[in-house]
Amino acid sequence: MMRSLRREARGGGRETEAFGFSPEARGSRLVAREFLERISLLGVALSLALAAPLHAAEIKPHRFVTPNGLTVLVVEQHALPIVQIQALVKTGSVQDPPEKAGLANLTAGLLDEGTTTRNATQLAEQIEFVGGALEAKATHDFTTASTRVLAKDTELGFELLADVLLYPSFPEPELERVKKLILGEIIAQKDDPGAVAGKAFSQLVFNGHPYSWPVNGTEDTLLAISRADVQAFHAREYLPNRTIVAVVGDVTVEQVRAQIDKHFGSWQKGPEPARTAAAPAAIDKPVVKLIDKELTQTTLVLGHVGISRTNPDFYAVTVMNYILGAGGFSSRLMDSIRDKQGLAYGVMSQFEPRAAAGPFLVSLQTRNATAPRALAGVLKELNGMKAAPVSAKELSEAKSYLMGSFPMRFDTTHKLAEVLCQVEFYGLGLDYFTQYPTWIAKVNADDVLRVAKHYLHPDRYALVAVGKMSEAKLKE
Amino acid sequence: MQSGLVRSLTTFIISILWLLSGSPSAFANVQEHQLANGMKVLLVESPKAPVVTVQIWYKVGSRNEIMGRAGLSHMLEHMMFKGTPKYPKGSFSRLIKKNGGNDNAFTSQDFTAYFENLAAGKVELALELEADRLRGLLLDDKEFQLEREVVKEERRLRSEDDPQSYLAEALFAQAFQMHPYHWPIIGWFPDLNAMTRADLKRHYDTYYVPNNATLIVVGDIKAAKLLPVIKRFFEPIPRKPLPPQQAVAEPEQKGERRIVVKRDAQLPAVMVGYRAPNFSSDDAYALTLLESILSHGKSSRLYRSLVYEQKLALVVGAEYSLLQTDPELLYCFAVAAPGQTTEQVERAIYAEIQKLQQEPPSDLELQRAKNQVEADYVFGQDSNFRQAMLFGQAETTGAGWRQAEQFVNKLRDVKAGDVTRVARKYLIEDGRTVGILIPTPANQTAAEAK
Numbered sequence: 009m010m011r012s013l014r015r016e017a018r019g020g021g022r023e024t025e026a027f028g029f030s031p032e033a034r035g036s037r038l039v040a041r042e043f044l045e046r047i048s049l050l051g052v053a054l055s056l057a058l059a060a061p062l063h064a065a066e067i068k069p070h071r072f073v074t075p076n077g078l079t080v081l082v083v084e085q086h087a088l089p090i091v092q093i094q095a096l097v098k099t100g101s102v103q104d105p106p107e108k109a110g111l112a113n114l115t116a117g118l119l120d121e122g123t124t125t126r127n128a129t130q131l132a133e134q135i136e137f138v139g140g141a142l143e144a145k146a147t148h149d150f151t152t153a154s155t156r157v158l159a160k161d162t163e164l165g166f167e168l169l170a171d172v173l174l175y176p177s178f179p180e181p182e183l184e185r186v187k188k189l190i191l192g193e194i195i196a197q198k199d200d201p202g203a204v205a206g207k208a209f210s211q212l213v214f215n216g217h218p219y220s221w222p223v224n225g226t227e228d229t230l231l232a233i234s235r236a237d238v239q240a241f242h243a244r245e246y247l248p249n250r251t252i253v254a255v256v257g258d259v260t261v262e263q264v265r266a267q268i269d270k271h272f273g274s275w276q277k278g279p280e281p282a283r284t285a286a287a288p289a290a291i292d293k294p295v296v297k298l299i300d301k302e303l304t305q306t307t308l309v310l311g312h313v314g315i316s317r318t319n320p321d322f323y324a325v326t327v328m329n330y331i332l333g334a335g336g337f338s339s340r341l342m343d344s345i346r347d348k349q350g351l352a353y354g355v356m357s358q359f360e361p362r363a364a365a366g367p368f369l370v371s372l373q374t375r376n377a378t379a380p381r382a383l384a385g386v387l388k389e390l391n392g393m394k395a396a397p398v399s400a401k402e403l404s405e406a407k408s409y410l411m412g413s414f415p416m417r418f419d420t421t422h423k424l425a426e427v428l429c430q431v432e433f434y435g436l437g438l439d440y441f442t443q444y445p446t447w448i449a450k451v452n453a454d455d456v457l458r459v460a461k462h463y464l465h466p467d468r469y470a471l472v473a474v475g476k477m478s479e480a481k482l483k484e
Numbered sequence: 485m486q487s488g489l490v491r492s493l494t495t496f497i498i499s500i501l502w503l504l505s506g507s508p509s510a511f512a513n514v515q516e517h518q519l520a521n522g523m524k525v526l527l528v529e530s531p532k533a534p535v536v537t538v539q540i541w542y543k544v545g546s547r548n549e550i551m552g553r554a555g556l557s558h559m560l561e562h563m564m565f566k567g568t569p570k571y572p573k574g575s576f577s578r579l580i581k582k583n584g585g586n587d588n589a590f591t592s593q594d595f596t597a598y599f600e601n602l603a604a605g606k607v608e609l610a611l612e613l614e615a616d617r618l619r620g621l622l623l624d625d626k627e628f629q630l631e632r633e634v635v636k637e638e639r640r641l642r643s644e645d646d647p648q649s650y651l652a653e654a655l656f657a658q659a660f661q662m663h664p665y666h667w668p669i670i671g672w673f674p675d676l677n678a679m680t681r682a683d684l685k686r687h688y689d690t691y692y693v694p695n696n697a698t699l700i701v702v703g704d705i706k707a708a709k710l711l712p713v714i715k716r717f718f719e720p721i722p723r724k725p726l727p728p729q730q731a732v733a734e735p736e737q738k739g740e741r742r743i744v745v746k747r748d749a750q751l752p753a754v755m756v757g758y759r760a761p762n763f764s765s766d767d768a769y770a771l772t773l774l775e776s777i778l779s780h781g782k783s784s785r786l787y788r789s790l791v792y793e794q795k796l797a798l799v800v801g802a803e804y805s806l807l808q809t810d811p812e813l814l815y816c817f818a819v820a821a822p823g824q825t826t827e828q829v830e831r832a833i834y835a836e837i838q839k840l841q842q843e844p845p846s847d848l849e850l851q852r853a854k855n856q857v858e859a860d861y862v863f864g865q866d867s868n869f870r871q872a873m874l875f876g877q878a879e880t881t882g883a884g885w886r887q888a889e890q891f892v893n894k895l896r897d898v899k900a901g902d903v904t905r906v907a908r909k910y911l912i913e914d915g916r917t918v919g920i921l922i923p924t925p926a927n928q929t930a931a932e933a934k
Contacts, residue, residue, distance in 0.1 A: 087532045088865055128792075132782035137852045139859025158859055185795065192798040192821050198750045199647055302748040305640040337565070337577040347574065350633035353641055373641050405582040412584015412603060419533070420866045 067418065067441040069254075069428055070261045074268060076277045077249025081428045082264045083256045085421060089159035091257035093169050094425035096433055097151040098252075099245035102218040102363075103281075108233050110225015112146040112245075114183075114190065115238050119144040119153055119172040121182040126171060128182055135168055142168055146223055149363040150433060156422065159258040163267065170271035173246060178238050187233070190224055201307040201474045202371070208297050209309045212470035213367055217288040247278040254428035256421040288313045288365050291468055296484050299474045306379040306475025306482075310386055311369030312465050317361035317434045323447045324455040325359055325463060330406040331398050331456070332389065332464075333357025333370055338405060340389050345372060351382045359463075363434070368463065376479035383471070383482065390466035397453040411445040514875075514885065515707045521723040522695025525714055526875050526885065527707040530868055536703030537869045538610040539599040540618070541876040544691035546669045547593045547731055547809060553679060555671015556687050558591040559635055563684060564598065565589075566627045568620035573627060576613055583609060591669055594809040595880035601869060604704035608713060614699070615717035618692055625681045632676060639670050647749035647921055648819070655919035658743045659757050659813060663734035693724040698879045702868040731810055734759075741917040746924050751798070752826045753921040756833055757815035758911050760804060763883040768806035769894045770902040771814060771910065775804040776853040777845055777903065778816065778836065783852070785836050786816065796824045796832050809881045813917075814910065826920050840907040844900035854896060861892070 070082040104111045120142055121128040135142040138161045144153035153173055157165035197203040207222050214220035221229070253272070255264045290313050315325055333341035333356050345355040355372035370390070374382040398406075418424040418441075431440045473482050517525040549556050567573035580587040585602025587610075600610035643649045653668045660666040667675075699718065701710060737759055761767055778786050779802035790797040797818040804814040816837075818829045845853075864870045875885045 088862060090863055090866070129783070129788075133852075136781040136783045137848070137855060139856040156863065158862060185792075188795065188821065189791070189798055192751070192819075195750050195822055196798060196819060201645060304644045305637065335581065337574065338581045343574070346634055347630070350630040351637070353634055353638035374637060375640060405578065409581045409584055413586065415533075415535075416586070416601065419535075 067424070069438050071432075071438060072265070074248065074272070076273070076275055077247070078268065078272055078275065079252045079432055080264065080268055081252065081254040081432060082259070082261045083254075083424060083428065084258075084260060085256060085424075086258050088421075089258045090156070090421055091159055091162050091165055091255065091259050092154065092156050092421040092425040093165050094152060094154040094254045094256075094422075094429055095169060095173060096252045096254075096429035097153070097173070097246055098149075098250040098433065099151055099241075099281075100146050100149045101221065101223040102148055103241075103245060104218065104221065104225070104229075106218075106221065107229060108225075108237060109221040109229040110190065110223070111233055111237060111241055112151060113224045114187065114230070114233055115178075115241050115245075116144045116146040116151045116153070117186050117190065118178050118183060118238060119176045121186060122177045122179045123171045123175040124177050125175065127179075131168065131172070134164065138164060140165065142172070144172065148219055148223060148366075150429075152426070152429065154422075154425070162259055162263065166267040166271045170275075173251075174272070174275050176242060178235055178242070180235055183235050183238065187230055191227060191230060194222075194224060194227055194230070201301065201303060201305070201373070204299060204301070205307045205309040205371070205472045205474045208299060208472045208474075209311065209369065209470055210367070212295050212297060212472065213291065213312055214288050215291075217286065217364075219288060219362070219364070219366070244278075244281050248272065248275040249277050250280070252429050252432045254425040254432075256425040256428070286364075290465075291470060293468050294471065295469075296471045296482070297473075298477050298480075298482055298484055299472065300477040301474055303475045304375060305373045306376045306473050306477075306480045307371070307373045308379060308383060308386070308471070308473050309369055309371045310383070310469050310471045311367055312469045313365050314359040314368030315361055315463060316363060316365045317436075318363075319361070319365075321455075321459050321463070322361060324451045324459045326410060327403070327406050327448065327451045328393065328398075328456045328459050328463075329357055329359050330410060331402045332393050332460075335406060335409065338409070340392070341370065341372075341386065344389055345374075345382055345385050349381070349385065351378050351385065355382075355386075376476045377481075379473060379475065379480040379482055387466050390464050393460040394457075394464055394466070397457045400453070403451075403453050403456065407448055407451065410448045414444050414448075513707075515711075516885075517711060519694065519715060519719050521719055521721055523718055523721075524698040524879065525711070526698065526700045526879070527705065527710060528700075528702040528868075528871060528875075529705055529707055530702055530871070531704045534604045534704045535602065535868065536604050536607045536610075536701055536705055537599060537601045537872050538607060538614065539597055539700045539872045539876055540614050541595055541597045541698045541700065541880045542691055543594070543696050543729065543880045544596055544687070545592050545594045546667060546671075547664045548691065548729075549664060549667070551667075552675055553671075553683055554667035554675040555635070555639075555669070556675075556679060556683055557596055557691075558669050558671065559632070559676070559679060560684050560687050561589050561591045561596050561598075562631050562635055563623055563628060563688075564617055564621060566624060566631065567622045568616050569622065570616055570620065571613060573622075573624075576617070579609065579613065585610070593665055593669060593812075595876070597876055597880075599869070599872070607701065607703075607705060607710065611714060611717050615721065618694070618697070618718070619721050621688055621692075623681055623684055623688065628681050628684065632679065635670070636673065636676055639673065639676070642670060643668065647745075647747055647923075648753055648817075650747065651743075651745050651753060651755055651919045651921045654743045654745050655755050655757055655815075655917055656813075658741045658919070659737075659759070659917040660734050662732045663810060664731055665734075665810070665812060689724075690727060693726065694718060694721045695723045696726055698876060700872045700875050702872040702875075729809075733810075737915045737917075739914050742920070743917070744920045744922060746922045749921055749923040751822065752820040752824075752829075752923060753818065754820070754826050754829045754833065755815055755817040755919040755921075756830070757813040757917045757919070759811065759915045760814040760910050761806075761811045762808045763806045763881070763887075763891075765811075766894065767902075767906045767909065769891070770898045770906040771804055772806060772857070772895065773850065773853045773898050774840065774903050774907060775802045775814060776856060777840070777849055778802045780853065780856050785839070786818070786833070789836055790818055790829065790832050794832060795821055796829050797821055800833075807877045807881045807883060826922070830918065830920075837907065837911045841904060841911065844904045847900065850898070850900050850903065854898075857895060858892075 101112045140157040155165040155169045333339045341355045352372040352374045357370045360366040418427045513529045515527045583606045587600040589598040786800040800818040802816045878885045
């Protein structure tokens with residue numbers, strides 16, 4: 009929904025958030041009191057509800073698997089004549105060869121740049137003429153491609169999505185052009201202190217693990233990728249038996265069956281690609297990286313390896329993290345660092361659960377001179393979570409928020425289709441939509457203290473600071 | 485990372501929704517009421533899910549500020565969360581959150597708005613809290629001193645340390661020399677430093693009055709049942725005289741203005757702003773489609789030319805919103821691809837504008853722009869929040885929600901020749917302000933250093 013309304017002409021699937029000319033980024037048309045946070049689907053980051061949730065109990069997905077192994081999930085919603093078709097392919101930047109980091113992202117970025125029957129211009133013109141959207145992007149663990157259309161264009165939505173997933177032709181000129189765009193984006197990201205800090209942080213925390221490299225690669229690794237690499241990656245990784253398709257909106261299960269059969273039926277099943285499931289190793293002492301840039305603020309990112317999405321402690325960690333720093337103005341970090349000390353505009357903590365253990369991090373921006381004070385404040389709150397149980401009030405408020413706001417996480421067709429794909433990907437079970445509140449309800453103060461002690465490590469963390477280091481006076 | 489999140493704020497001001505709102509179904513169940521104290525109430529029954537959005541919009545933004553106090557409206561917005569005698573500091577958001585809701589606020593040039601999204605059964609809580617802070621704000625001086633520091637951090641984050649935002653700020657300051665669109669919503673540092681509690685109190689007492697507010701509730705409500713509740717909370721608040729809303733008119737621009745920003749940045753960028761009318765001109769519809777033809781999607785002209793064919797730019801775009809209280813800008817922007825110069829990029833933007841001035845868009849292209857606008861409207865209906873945003877923006881900028889049906893019809897009536905005509909009328913050299921961002925070489929290399 010958000011993307012469709014962006015007014016920038018932008019390439020689908022690439023991380024153009026590196027560029028800041030949107031009206032709000034330029035700060036001239038609207039300034040909000042608090043960051044309206046990126047929707048984190050199954051994660052624990054607080055998501056601001058922009059739309060009406062449906063009854064949680066009403067989400068009863070219909071699921072079937074086709075003969076060629078494609079898993080399909082359907083939720084019929086007939087209130088509006090719109091259809092969202094979302095595919096998740098179980099491959100991402102973790103499958104990049106280290107020397108060719110960025111391969112999964114480049115492959116995804118090229119899907120809509122030409123197929124065996126349509127060139128890049130035709131693909132763009134066909135979807136845009138009907139006011140629809142076609143997008144593809146890779147993340148660490150999976151790749152998504154989607155179309156969004158009015159119900160009258162449902163067939164086109166299936167046809168184009170199948171075309172880009174099954175028959176991309178990866179034309180050499182488009183490959184060279186898109187590579188240059190991504191290279192430019194990597195350069196432009198250096199103007200974003202958060203992106204600079206995030207990349208350095210991932211390197212420190214996931215040293216040696218595939219999570220250490222950026223999804224979009226680096227200047228060196230991107231240049232090493234050839235057309236043959238992309239073709240081979242696509243042939244090996246894009247398989248119906250490794251793909252989930254979720255369809256949400258004004259469409260019936262029967263229609264979906266027919267469309268899937270027609271457009272995805274010829275997709276050939278393939279052997280499951282080999283997977284090495286190495287868990288990220290924990291760091292054993294504080295490591296610090298200071299990056300000097302001519303800035304008025306220092307961006308601090310502090311954290312370490314967190315949890316995977318399938319960790320049974322996920323729900324207790326969610327509650328604990330809400331109280332620590334994901335609960336906006338109800339969180340301890342916001343209360344201490346912003347409200348009591350005025351040190352930062354935004355401060356938050358997040359566990360980003362992935363297929364393997366993803367990062368835990370606290371991030372904030374403060375003027376250079378107050379960086380040491382803000383850092384001390386963060387460590388104090390981390391230690392505080394481990395030292396004593398949370399209060400009954402904190403616990404009940406966190407739980408009532410998480411349970412009460414849960415339906416807002418899938419309150420648009422787009423969000424619901426994404427959540428469906430991930431529920432299937434992580435194997436959470438289709439009763440997820442009814443069970444989530446009960447899983448949260450079960451968390452008690454002992455659980456919160458236990459997971460704080462187990463998953464927070466204020467004694468062995470990675471810290472990245474990006475700012476004017478002569479003023480910030482942090483120690484390496 | 486949070487700085488990336490700034491960009492995701494794009495969810496907000498989505499002027500296009502306004503244009504799309506012509507479908508009669510969107511307005512079928514809007515109920516408008518005027519309370520005895522002059523407050524306007526818009527209620528929309530949308531029972532598809534058991535939730536509501538409550539929004540209260542005040543006609544006050546940076547447009548209502550005076551030189552030397554830029555950022556006062558936004559600072560006051562922050563202070564609105566700092567407590568009343570009944571609900572002390574911190575309790576507002578805490579109460580909403582523990583009831584499973586989200587709340588926030590935003591300030592623009594023309595308005596300040598507050599919202600709560602929550603379960604339908606909790607609508608009274610939001611109404612009570614909003615009524616309470618419309619009247620009894622504490623404005624504690626110690627809290628203000630702290631919050632000033634928070635807002636200064638926000639300014640550093642949004643503007644000082646973001647080269648493109650910094651350029652945009654500089655461009656607006658050039659394009660508007662007398663009108664208050666001259667200064668940024670968040671304010672300049674000296675103004676933030678000079679601000680006092682007395683300034684905030686005066687601003688609050690002047691503009692936070694019921695006859696300057698529009699309350700909008702969209703969701704699973706029964707309007708007939710809710711209205712008495714709204715009256716109970718808000719009608720006891722007395723009306724007050726308001727100052728004139730007229731802002732200084734910006735005189736006609738006589739010649740191109742240029743602003744060059746040299747600073748630490750990776751890539752050069754170009755921004756070209758043209759003075760453009762707001763909703764009060766019929767030309768606004770053709771300009772809206774013109775902007776779409778220029779920048780909407782990979783098949784748009786700027787993308788085709790600058791990114792795809794000539795490979796001059798990494799990112800291009802254009803912005804135009806007709807929902808402004810006073811005429812503002814239609815602007816184009818581009819981030820140069822590595823190795824390309826701003827001169828080339830700027831020329832390429834003008835070449836596309838010139839084409840639009842010389843030759844009407846094809847029927848297919850115009851139809852695509854209209855289809856995109858109409859489809860976006862349908863997609864936007866997914867959300868109570870967006871509908872309420874649209875009404876709030878329309879009301880506070882003076883367009884009024886009732887005119888909406890006309891807008892989409894007028895949009896449909898736009899002919900290819902109209903696009904050419906408005907391109908010739910508004911996208912003119914003497915009326916443009918050009919902003920150029922030039923990365924400073926010394927810092928560029930410093931940034932590369934490990």
